[in-house]
Amino acid sequence: MKVLITGGTNGMGKGVAKVLADADNQAHEIVILCRSKELGEALIKELNDETSNNKISIILCDLTKFSDVKRAIIEMYEKHEFLDGIFINAGLGYAAKRIETEDGFDAHFQVNYLSQFMLTLNLLDLLKKSKKGGRVIFNVTRRGEIFWDDMQMEKKWSYERGIHQAMVAKRMLLVKLHRMFREIEDSKISFIGFEISKTVWSNQINIIPGYMRIMVTLMKFFGTFISIEECGRIMKPLFVESQQDSLKRSGTFITWKKNQFMDIKEDLAVLNKEMQDKLWKISLELCADEKTNQIAESFQNR
Numbered sequence: 676m677k678v679l680i681t682g683g684t685n686g687m688g689k690g691v692a693k694v695l696a697d698a699d700n701q702a703h704e705i706v707i708l709c710r711s712k713e714l715g716e717a718l719i720k721e722l723n724d725e726t727s728n729n730k731i732s733i734i735l736c737d738l739t740k741f742s743d744v745k746r747a748i749i750e751m752y753e754k755h756e757f758l759d760g761i762f763i764n765a766g767l768g769y770a771a772k773r774i775e776t777e778d779g780f781d782a783h784f785q786v787n788y789l790s791q792f793m794l795t796l797n798l799l800d801l802l803k804k805s806k807k808g809g810r811v812i813f814n815v816t817r818r819g820e821i822f823w824d825d826m827q828m829e830k831k832w833s834y835e836r837g838i839h840q841a842m843v844a845k846r847m848l849l850v851k852l853h854r855m856f857r858e859i860e861d862s863k864i865s866f867i868g869f870e871i872s873k874t875v876w877s878n879q880i881n882i883i884p885g886y887m888r889i890m891v892t893l894m895k896f897f898g899t900f901i902s903i904e905e906c907g908r909i910m911k912p913l914f915v916e917s918q919q920d921s922l923k924r925s926g927t928f929i930t931w932k933k934n935q936f937m938d939i940k941e942d943l944a945v946l947n948k949e950m951q952d953k954l955w956k957i958s959l960e961l962c963a964d965e966k967t968n969q970i971a972e973s974f975q976n977r
Contacts, residue, residue: 676703676807677758678914679751679798681738681791682765683707684714687814687871687910690903691762692731693722694911701728703915706755708747708765708794710737738765738790739776741964748797757804760914763791763845764814766838773832780961781827783837788844792958795848796970802864808918809864811849812910815928816870817939819843821954843945844954846928850941851951853926855974863918865925870939871906872930912936 678695682688684707695703705722709715715733722731732754736747751758766787774782780789795811802809819839822828828837849866856862909931913921928939944950959968 676760676915677706677755677805678703678760678762679706679708679734679758680762680764681708681794683762684709684711684718686764686903687906688762688764689718690905690907691764691910691914692718692907693725693904694907695914696722696728696731697726698911698915701726701730703728704730705732706751706758707731707733708736709733710735710743738786739778739782741778741790741793741962744790744793745964748794751798751801755801757806758798758801758809759805759807760810760812761795761798761802762812762814762914763795765791766814766841768834768838770834770837773828773837775827781829781832781837783834783841784827784844787838787841788848789958789961791845792848793962793964793967795852796967799864799970805863808921810914810921811852811864811866812913813845813849813866813868814871815842815845815849815868817842817942820944821847821950823953826957843942844958846941846945847951847954848958850926850945851955854948854951857925863922865921867913867921867924867926868928869910869913870928870930871901871909872932 676695680688680692683692692705692707696705707715707718712733712735715735719731719733722728734747734750737743767783770783776782776785778785802811819842821840821843822836825831826840846868849868853866856864856866928941929936930939931937955971959971
């Protein structure tokens, strides 16, 4: 399988990359979308040393910049003829204050959702060329809401609200894409939301305040966290399972409990088609990208 992982140098993304790189006699090709060349190249070396898999590469992209996203899309098409999977995973977590991107958006909204909305739509043609069944796996969690009158949270901001709004937006996107692609004859792309049941231990601890660091260290001691490798082992089947099995999961929101994947009951607001369409329209307007809008229009004309 050839899998693109956004945010692959840390946390869940790195865990999935490590497990896939070593799985099935190092048969899988991993493409890491990351903003740091230094961290990306360090990860390639680490995985090469640990697994002997030489099919690992990076695409540099800062998701706070639409210009970077567009360049990354062009580079993907220049270097790859197909994709079997995408892990929509990158995201901002803790932040001390609201940061506005050069494109004029709240950083959490752009990084955690809007830039990856653009990325996903533009890479669908590569997924269509998969011979093993293209799939998009979204790293999402429960809770949250869309702040329709203040999506950039200029009036009321917190990093928790920013994270949760993006999670809801990603869940609405995956259901919308599932619905659209099921209407396309012989479509072989699946869209799946996954919530890890325990928090993945990552280097986010290095940027959070001291009092929070003490709290999460205690939580780790009591087993609240899991390693990135364990997360990767849990998620591996979603990336390598058969096309038929992946399509059966499409449109679902799942987690891992009692050693099996289990469905999570989705919020009615997320399943509301009018709300999905509203977010879709707003997202296209905010991206203001001709190619992305052309792709979206092609779906409507089918």
